[in-house]
Amino acid sequence: MENKIKEIVSNFYKTEQIESIKVFNSKVIITLVGSELENADSEITVRVKSLDNVKKVSVVHTVSKNVSKPSPASFDDKWNVKGVKKIIGVASGKGGVGKSTTSVNIALALANQGMNVALFDADIYGPSIPTMLGYEGEPVRSFDGSTFEPFMHANIQSMSIGALIDRNTALIWRGSKAVGAIQQLITDTNWHDVDVMIIDMPPGTGDIQLSLSQKLDLNGIVIVSTPQDIALIDAVKGVNMFQKVGIPILGIVENMSYYICENCGTRAEIFGHEGAKETSEKLKVKFLGEIPLHIEIRETSDNGMPVVFSSPDSPHSIAYENIAKELLKELK
Numbered sequence: 001m002e003n004k005i006k007e008i009v010s011n012f013y014k015t016e017q018i019e020s021i022k023v024f025n026s027k028v029i030i031t032l033v034g035s036e037l038e039n040a041d042s043e044i045t046v047r048v049k050s051l052d053n054v055k056k057v058s059v060v061h062t063v064s065k066n067v068s069k070p071s072p073a074s075f076d077d078k079w080n081v082k083g084v085k086k087i088i089g090v091a092s093g094k095g096g097v098g099k100s101t102t103s104v105n106i107a108l109a110l111a112n113q114g115m116n117v118a119l120f121d122a123d124i125y126g127p128s129i130p131t132m133l134g135y136e137g138e139p140v141r142s143f144d145g146s147t148f149e150p151f152m153h154a155n156i157q158s159m160s161i162g163a164l165i166d167r168n169t170a171l172i173w174r175g176s177k178a179v180g181a182i183q184q185l186i187t188d189t190n191w192h193d194v195d196v197m198i199i200d201m202p203p204g205t206g207d208i209q210l211s212l213s214q215k216l217d218l219n220g221i222v223i224v225s226t227p228q229d230i231a232l233i234d235a236v237k238g239v240n241m242f243q244k245v246g247i248p249i250l251g252i253v254e255n256m257s258y259y260i261c262e263n264c265g266t267r268a269e270i271f272g273h274e275g276a277k278e279t280s281e282k283l284k285v286k287f288l289g290e291i292p293l294h295i296e297i298r299e300t301s302d303n304g305m306p307v308v309f310s311s312p313d314s315p316h317s318i319a320y321e322n323i324a325k326e327l328l329k330e331l332k
């Protein structure tokens with residue numbers, strides 16, 4: 001694949017101008033030294049796109065050859081995520097419980113408290129952070145052809161596995177491939193002086209989740225659960241897995257805890273209430289707080305302006321900020 005691309009590029013640029021060609025499944029990033037020749041890049045894009053399985057092509061120009069990087073950490077080491085002080089994983093026993101919604105709003109709440117925050121979307125099964133932060137479809141930028149610039153939206157740095165691969169590709173990946181792609185993306189992104197990074201983990205407790213929790217140097221895990229019993233059983237599995245590999249559980253968040261009618265303000269406990277609180281007491285894990293099921297929370301995330309960013313003084317935002325504060329206490 002790389003050779004075919006090289007051949008195409010060589011029709012327009014000198015071979016020594018080709019600094020790197022990176023292929024991430026359906027995405028190709030070509031980095032060239034020197035400035036763009038007229039119409040060359042669009043022609044290259046068209047030709048490379050006509051190759052099998054190529055969906056996205058980015059041609060990047062740099063002024064000088066990049067300095068070679070030290071070799072990546074060996075497989076047994078923890079990944080070296082440079083520029084990041086602390087990492088918190090957000091996990092859930094199953095999908096659809098609001099893990100991503102909680103991740104993004106907690107990240108924004110930490111940023112509101114003056115921290116330099118990053119959000120990394122590692123959910124290969126359903127990367128939704130680009131939508132929630134409003135950068136869906138934006139190309140990944142690289143200045144040197146070998147590292148990525150984080151997206152900067154709502155005052156937080158962010159990167160998503162969804163920016164590099166499409167969902168169907170991720171679903172057929174075997175565990176090691178998915179883990180390798182996440183490693184490359186998180187260690188090759190230029191994080192700038194991050195106090196806390198939040199990671200939206202893939203849901204569940206399978207092999208991928210296990211190797212991620214062994215490789216990421218996590219300072220702790222937050223488990224998101226809904227009050228339904230079945231979700232709580234899944235949450236217990238999650239707690240067990242992380243405890244087995246020695247990662248501190250910072251606490252459990254109960255999402256969709258109760259429903260507030262958007263017309264009359266009545267509170268209804270549709271799924272029962274405080275299930276997560278009881279479970280956390282049983283497991284001797286901290287209960288971090290509860291978030292209601294409310295249309296404003298869903299709509300703001302769907303629109304790329306999560307509630308903590310779009311209305312920081314609303315009761316929902318305050319609920320997220322309280323959770324963030326509890327979290328920081330546990331992190332010390």
Ligand SMILES: Nc1ncnc2c1ncn2[C@@H]1O[C@H](COP(=O)(O)OP(=O)(O)O)[C@@H](O)[C@H]1O
Pocket residue numbers: 092094095096097098099100101102126128203255256291292293294295297298299301302
């Ligand atoms: N507290 C909430 N109130 C209303 N809608 C919510 C809430 N939490 C999540 N949602 C919605 O539920 C759906 C699933 O949430 P999401 O965060 O994507 O779950 P997960 O990441 O666990 O799969 C999304 O449409 C989201 O907007």
Ligand SMILES: [Mg+2]
Pocket residue numbers: 099100101123126127128
């Ligand atoms: Mg999600």
